[in-house]
Amino acid sequence: MASPTTEPADPGQVGRRRFLTYLVAAPTLTIATKLTADAVAPAEAEAAIPTLPQPAEILDLGDVLTLSCAPTAGLLVLEITADGRARLQLPRCEVGQGISTANAMLVAEELDLPLDRVDVVLADARTELLFNQLTGGSNTMRSLYDPVRVTAATARARMMAAAGAQWGTDASRLSTRDGAVWAPDGRKAGYGTLAGPASRSGLTIGAVQPKAESAHTLVGTPTSRKDARAMVTGKQVYTLDLDVPGAMPVMVRRPPTINGTVKKVNNEAAVRAMPGIIDIAVVKTGVAVMAETFGQALDGKDALDVTWGPGTVDGENNDSIKKKLQAAALPFVVPPLLTQYVDGEFDFAFASHAPMESNSAVADVRDGSATIWAGLKSPIVAKQTIAQELGLPENKVTVHVQQGGGSFGRRLFFDAALEAAHISQAMKKPVRLMWSRIDDMRHGRARAASHHKIRATFALGQVLTFEHRVASVETDWSHGLGEILTAFAAKLPVGGNLSFAQTVFLLTIKSPYNFGVTTQLLNEVPLKFHTSAWRSVYSANTRGAEEIMVDEIAKKLGKDPLQFRREFIKVDRQRAVLDKVAELGEWGKTMPKGFAQGIAVHGEYKSYTACLVELDARDPKYPRVTKATIAVDVGKPVNPRGIQAQMLGGLTDAISTTLTAGLHIDKGLPLEGSYSQFHYARQKNSPPDVTVHVMPANGEDIGGAGELGLPAPVGAIANAYARATGIKPRSFPITFPVDFDPFPR
Amino acid sequence: MPNYTFVVNGKTVTVDAPADLPMLWALRDKLKVRGPKYGCGINVCKACTSHLDGEAFNPCVTPVSDCAGKEVTTIEGLADGEDLHPVQEAWLEQDVAQCGYCQPGQIMAAVALLKKTKNPTDAEIDAIENVCRCGTYFRIREAIKSAAAKM
Numbered sequence: 001m002a003s004p005t006t007e008p009a010d011p012g013q014v015g016r017r018r019f020l021t022y023l024v025a026a027p028t029l030t031i032a033t034k035l036t037a038d039a040v041a042p043a044e045a046e047a048a049i050p051t052l053p054q055p056a057e058i059l060d061l062g063d064v065l066t067l068s069c070a071p072t073a074g075l076l077v078l079e080i081t082a083d084g085r086a087r088l089q090l091p092r093c094e095v096g097q098g099i100s101t102a103n104a105m106l107v108a109e110e111l112d113l114p115l116d117r118v119d120v121v122l123a124d125a126r127t128e129l130l131f132n133q134l135t136g137g138s139n140t141m142r143s144l145y146d147p148v149r150v151t152a153a154t155a156r157a158r159m160m161a162a163a164g165a166q167w168g169t170d171a172s173r174l175s176t177r178d179g180a181v182w183a184p185d186g187r188k189a190g191y192g193t194l195a196g197p198a199s200r201s202g203l204t205i206g207a208v209q210p211k212a213e214s215a216h217t218l219v220g221t222p223t224s225r226k227d228a229r230a231m232v233t234g235k236q237v238y239t240l241d242l243d244v245p246g247a248m249p250v251m252v253r254r255p256p257t258i259n260g261t262v263k264k265v266n267n268e269a270a271v272r273a274m275p276g277i278i279d280i281a282v283v284k285t286g287v288a289v290m291a292e293t294f295g296q297a298l299d300g301k302d303a304l305d306v307t308w309g310p311g312t313v314d315g316e317n318n319d320s321i322k323k324k325l326q327a328a329a330l331p332f333v334v335p336p337l338l339t340q341y342v343d344g345e346f347d348f349a350f351a352s353h354a355p356m357e358s359n360s361a362v363a364d365v366r367d368g369s370a371t372i373w374a375g376l377k378s379p380i381v382a383k384q385t386i387a388q389e390l391g392l393p394e395n396k397v398t399v400h401v402q403q404g405g406g407s408f409g410r411r412l413f414f415d416a417a418l419e420a421a422h423i424s425q426a427m428k429k430p431v432r433l434m435w436s437r438i439d440d441m442r443h444g445r446a447r448a449a450s451h452h453k454i455r456a457t458f459a460l461g462q463v464l465t466f467e468h469r470v471a472s473v474e475t476d477w478s479h480g481l482g483e484i485l486t487a488f489a490a491k492l493p494v495g496g497n498l499s500f501a502q503t504v505f506l507l508t509i510k511s512p513y514n515f516g517v518t519t520q521l522l523n524e525v526p527l528k529f530h531t532s533a534w535r536s537v538y539s540a541n542t543r544g545a546e547e548i549m550v551d552e553i554a555k556k557l558g559k560d561p562l563q564f565r566r567e568f569i570k571v572d573r574q575r576a577v578l579d580k581v582a583e584l585g586e587w588g589k590t591m592p593k594g595f596a597q598g599i600a601v602h603g604e605y606k607s608y609t610a611c612l613v614e615l616d617a618r619d620p621k622y623p624r625v626t627k628a629t630i631a632v633d634v635g636k637p638v639n640p641r642g643i644q645a646q647m648l649g650g651l652t653d654a655i656s657t658t659l660t661a662g663l664h665i666d667k668g669l670p671l672e673g674s675y676s677q678f679h680y681a682r683q684k685n686s687p688p689d690v691t692v693h694v695m696p697a698n699g700e701d702i703g704g705a706g707e708l709g710l711p712a713p714v715g716a717i718a719n720a721y722a723r724a725t726g727i728k729p730r731s732f733p734i735t736f737p738v739d740f741d742p743f744p745r
Numbered sequence: 746m747p748n749y750t751f752v753v754n755g756k757t758v759t760v761d762a763p764a765d766l767p768m769l770w771a772l773r774d775k776l777k778v779r780g781p782k783y784g785c786g787i788n789v790c791k792a793c794t795s796h797l798d799g800e801a802f803n804p805c806v807t808p809v810s811d812c813a814g815k816e817v818t819t820i821e822g823l824a825d826g827e828d829l830h831p832v833q834e835a836w837l838e839q840d841v842a843q844c845g846y847c848q849p850g851q852i853m854a855a856v857a858l859l860k861k862t863k864n865p866t867d868a869e870i871d872a873i874e875n876v877c878r879c880g881t882y883f884r885i886r887e888a889i890k891s892a893a894a895k896m
Binding site for chain 2: 095096097098224225227228229230231232233234235236238240241243249275276292293294295296298354355356357358404405406407408434436437641645648649650651652653655656674675676680681682683684686687688690
């Protein structure tokens with residue numbers, strides 16, 4: 001690798017960050033960019049009875065993740081190949097959120113190269129990136145927007161310099177368009193022919209700045225997904241579509257309770273004799289069966305007779321968990337003695353992440369080395385942990401990041417990759433590991449159940465205090481910041497996961513309102529379920545419940561839910577999205593009996609949204625959202641079409657978890673084992689009328705979008721339900737019977 | 746093990762498999778036709794939806810022996826070479842896919858619906874049970890209507 005070549009002249013241009021770019025020795029032009037961050041600016045606050053700025057307003061989780069990427073030589077790699085294409089190695093995991101397309105747009109924009117000539121590949125686990133290969137916290141575009149543009153701008157500058165040298169023309173007189181450098185006299189040289197000369201280290205370029213945002217022609221315009229064609233033709237390759245030579249199907253028989261152990265396999269010989277069975281191995285998590293096909297592996301694992309040891313939560317069921325959570329919710333500070341007040345208590349059930357692609361991985365552990373393929377949002381800690389557990393040096397473990405079939409937080413954890421590695425090591429063969437849907441739902445990860453106590457006091461039309469006490473089953477943060485040191489810290493008995501959880505809570509949860517003295521506190525109960533951050537982490541339940549209380553406070557004060565919010569909202573951008581949905585969704589229009597509108601707002605990660613729904617609750621047991629209007633302000637929308645998709649996903653998640661989708665825990669295991677039982681929304685539950693309005697760029701920094709879309713519709717749907725039925729929603733999902741025969745354990 | 750011969754995406758194939766092996770695994774593991782996806786194995790998520798003699802079917806619960814002598818079309822066989830089926834085109838136009846994993850099944854379900862009815866009502870679209878965990882349902886609905894208008 002060569003020494004640093006350039007630095008932007010005006011760091012302000014790229015938002016308080018400075019970059020060093022490197023030229024990497026390669027036959028084609030390969031640019032690597034190192035980023036450092038300087039500071040983050042505090043957010044603003046306004047009047048009514050002002051609420052002091054909360055931590056998440058000053059510094060949010062995304063900021064911390066961005067800062068954590070800074071000192072680690074987060075080298076982004078961009079190549080210009082001899083066929084005139086650009087290829088970005090993205091140190092993140094595409095799981096459907098559209099980051100491959102959005103980053104390709106940044107590259108195409110900066111290079112003046114058509115989008116269809118930009119390739120984005122997911123980088124293998126790169127230990128040297130430390131914190132800079134974690135996909136989470138809605139942070140990909142926030143952390144990569146500047147670095148990717150600077151990297152591409154540097155490649156462009158080098159190609160202009162190379163063309164200038166060839167033509168004896170000063171590079172400043174040259175321009176770029178359509179993947180070529182052009183001279184004033186009309187001569188042109190394609191990037192493909194310049195890639196070689198531009199990679200010579202003798203070439204000097206001046207200070208590099210990305211394009212002015214006002215000059216953007218692609219970034220900011222609605223753009224379709226680059227991988228859409230592969231998806232609609234069945235050519236998109238997910239982990240189990242890979243063809244790794246010799247890797248045969250494996251499934252695992254799992255215990256009857258979470259974290260149960262294998263004591264004895266009683267009929268191994270009989271199962272080995274079944275058609276298609278190749279091998280059987282006992283691993284920590286269960287009994288692995290390899291077969292010619294997954295169908296036969298499934299039959300084999302179902303036929304196993306195993307004696308099991310107990311798990312970690314065998315005595316737990318929904319009621320016992322609820323009692324523990326209620327006991328754990330911290331007390332209110334403000335007694336409701338001298339003022340009017342409203343109190344509310346809320347319960348949210350466990351919710352499976354349930355990505356369509358069940359937990360899966362391919363692993364080849366032989367001859368003192370390991371190669372792993374899986375959809376991984378924290379591949380570095382995956383690699384480090386696999387090396388540690390297999391007893392291999394880290395440099396003998398290669399982890400390839402595959403595009404995932406959904407995640408919603410699930411693929412922060414690498415349990416399938418680790419399990420596949422153990423099985424491959426035990427069987428001494430390459431393996432294709434797939435979890436059954438039943439196992440994915442019962443032994444996979446879930447959003448932790450939570451209990452909420454909220455109290456607001458008010459007098460003379462003003463809210464004086466707003467207290468929210470959250471008690472949650474522990475959310476597992478043992479992936480740390482994506483590498484092993486912080487992952488280890490998150491496992492320490494003192495501090496450990498609970499401190500990590502507190503930090504995340506404080507860095508993500510804030511109230512959008514001036515409600516006087518506001519306190520939002522989390523207390524987690526360390527029950528050993530398999531959990532993981534679920535889209536929007538603590539916000540869906542915490543902010544969703546708060547938006548319900550906001551309607552109830554407004555009602556007590558005799559105010560319209562929209563007008564009340566307008567009056568008490570702290571930030572103009574938050575009020576603007578609220579006004580937009582009120583206008584587009586015709587807030588206050590007359591609704592037939594049994595129907596109602598509901599409205600709510602949410603802000604996180606420097607972005608703001610509001611949602612207005614119409615709900616048909618003529619049958620209060622089976623209400624349907626019939627229309628949704630959403631407005632979203634992310635400061636700087638890179639791909640409005642992708643942002644709309646994320647908001648649509650958040651809406652559907654909210655419809656599901658608010659109305660029908662949850663897990664019942666019974667004797668240490670979820671009863672739900674498939675989509676016929678865990679009632680995630682189907683087409684018939686989805687509104688036929690959805691509008692997502694993306695606010696134009698407003699000069700603000702780029703905000704997060706991936707998780708933003710969930711909490712506001714949770715509040716809006718619940719509020720519509722209350723208005724339509726007169727029933728105060730308190731327990732979620734609202735309709736939650738055990739309307740099925742559970743699968744055998 | 747017995748042999749079963751059938752046509753997959755226009756090509757005659759023979760697989761050696763137990764009679765009760767679900768077709769999904771004959772396709773994915775034996776023939777390496779991996780467009781149809783596993784999502785549940787019990788015909789509730791419908792991610793594997795494909796066509797058997799032109800009708801929607803779910804290979805995860807259809808024994809390979811039931812497919813003998815029949816014509817199977819998976820997502821890979823829907824386009825005519827590089828020319829996409831109008832439903833696939835509509836999926837691109839509406840930018841439906843997010844993670845994309847369920848979309849082969851969604852598209853095959855939509856094609857089957859449009860074969861039965863040229864202008865499906867909202868109620869008929871509601872009857873499609875395929876799960877999309879990314880929650881793209883609204884765009885799926887719009888794409889089906891757009892495809893119907895063009896077909």
